[in-house]
Amino acid sequence: MGRKKPQGHFCRVCGEHKANEKFSGKGHAAHICKACAALPVAERNVMRTLRRIEGMAAQISASEVKWLRGHLNNPRPEVQRAAREVHHIKFQRYERGQLKKGLTVFSLEFYLPGEVLDEYGDEIPVHARIFVDRDGAFRLMDYTQQSETQMAVETPVAQKFLKSLIHEWEVFVLG
Numbered sequence: 001m002g003r004k005k006p007q008g009h010f011c012r013v014c015g016e017h018k019a020n021e022k023f024s025g026k027g028h029a030a031h032i033c034k035a036c037a038a039l040p041v042a043e044r045n046v047m048r049t050l051r052r053i054e055g056m057a058a059q060i061s062a063s064e065v066k067w068l069r070g071h072l073n074n075p076r077p078e079v080q081r082a083a084r085e086v087h088h089i090k091f092q093r094y095e096r097g098q099l100k101k102g103l104t105v106f107s108l109e110f111y112l113p114g115e116v117l118d119e120y121g122d123e124i125p126v127h128a129r130i131f132v133d134r135d136g137a138f139r140l141m142d143y144t145q146q147s148e149t150q151m152a153v154e155t156p157v158a159q160k161f162l163k164s165l166i167h168e169w170e171v172f173v174l175g
Contacts, residue, residue: 013051136155
């Protein structure tokens with residue numbers, strides 16, 4: 001035997017199941033109870049928007065993501081706060097991703113003082129600097145052996161390397 005269907009209607013504004021008598025003729029089709037229909041339009045729209053945002057906690061489609069991001073800067077503070085909370089729950093790394101999109105690395109310098117491990121697990125003393133340029137110039141200055149090695153790669157390869165350092169290894173510091 002199936003489950004019993006709930007009586008009445010669901011009000012999209014207040015989010016409650018109410019009896020049929022609580023809805024007017026037009027309220028049945030619009031899913032707005034008489035009490036919510038009596039509210040000012042601006043307040044009713046805020047309540048409806050908040051109800052929709054709260055419902056997005058489970059699953060969210062691409063069109064709903066676009067709608068939600070449109071409400072992140074809503075002029076109404078309660079809608080903006082609710083939209084930001086749900087967006088942060090669903091997309092925890094969104095702000096960091098937006099920040100990383102704006103970063104560009106033109107050159108990078110590594111300084112290695114101390115020891116590193118070779119493929120056999122032995123410690124090797126290293127005192128070196130590695131310079132990487134966006135134009136494709138790689139330079140290794142080894143202070144222990146008093147040598148300098150230079151290598152050039154294609155510019156797109158160097159740019160892709162520097163970008164991967166930011167996006168995948170997160171080699172950046174926020175001030």
